[in-house]
Amino acid sequence: MESLLIPILILVLAGAGVLLAYRALGRRGARPRPEAMPQPGRDPVELARAAAAKLTQEQHRRLYALIAQGQAMAAIKLYFEATGEGLRASRDAVGALAAHPQPFRAPEAPQQAASDDDDAPQRFPYRYRAIASKGDVTREVSSNMLNDEIYGRIRTLAKSGDTEAAATALTRHSDISMKQAREFIALLDD
Template sequence: MGETLVVPVLILLAVAAGVLLVARAAARRQPAAGPPAPAPNTAELARSAAAKLSEDEHRRLYALIAQGQAMAAIKLYYEISGAGLRASRDAVGALAAHPQPYRSPETAPPAVDDDADEPERFPYRYRAIASKGDVTREVSSNMLNAEIYGRIRTLARSGDLEAAAAALSRHSDITLVQAREFISLLED
């Protein structure tokens, strides 16, 4: 009778040992609770991420951000930079939160904002349209393009309405008051 219980007891001991080993392995994989990692400086991250882009890549990336295609923007940055997915996601988020002008590699980045210079005039007129409910506004200017308007929309959606209105007014022939009315339609 004692021999019939030996096999089930051995199986039970083997299962218990296996459970114990799995529990120990799982405990080792969990990181120790400690202070949270410091948040990265997103403005600096945006500057360094923009420095890795060519002029065409910069334009394409900001066009995707302006169109709200975050996944496509992350994929593009991932392919361009060779950074990991998490780093690409963080870089695109920083670029959206802190729009960066394109600077050629031989140009040292100035300490002042690019809005201090006279805006470039393009050979075509760009139309920007915003509407909310029954209200629709249109701005047409040869100092606007998809990239600049994308930066303005990003500023507005991130909550910096005054900077967005100032940039729109600067890149068009409308007053700051009219720009504020237009920007208020972009808020979500």
């Protein structure tokens, strides 16, 4: 009997050791990883809104196309390249965008106060052509500092009789001389 007692004790101790090791590994696997834990103050909806605001309309469309196709890695790569954020931040942002879809919103331009004639002229990405004619005489002013609103104010000044203010405003918003501006305004004032 004593000859069986020692192997049985060894078997029981080995089984207890295996059981303890299994429980220890089970607890380690059940514990959440630090990067997977939700960060306090990081609302996923707010994260999705902030992430969507960093994308252009084309990037936004392509990112959601990749999410819809189930290509999460490609979506993370696209977001990473578009924003320059880290991989973990890109992964979190794409996850938030997938869980809480956001419509594209164009960035809001800062609102400027209504411009007066005293303001420095703004350059536009297009050339505006203003044409005035009376009889056989035709004058044209072409400038990228004019638009419908500014030209409308110049015409209003001219029609109200304040031709000097209209000519001054025209020279401020174009590259013509005061003499040329007066000739142009004379054709407007009916």
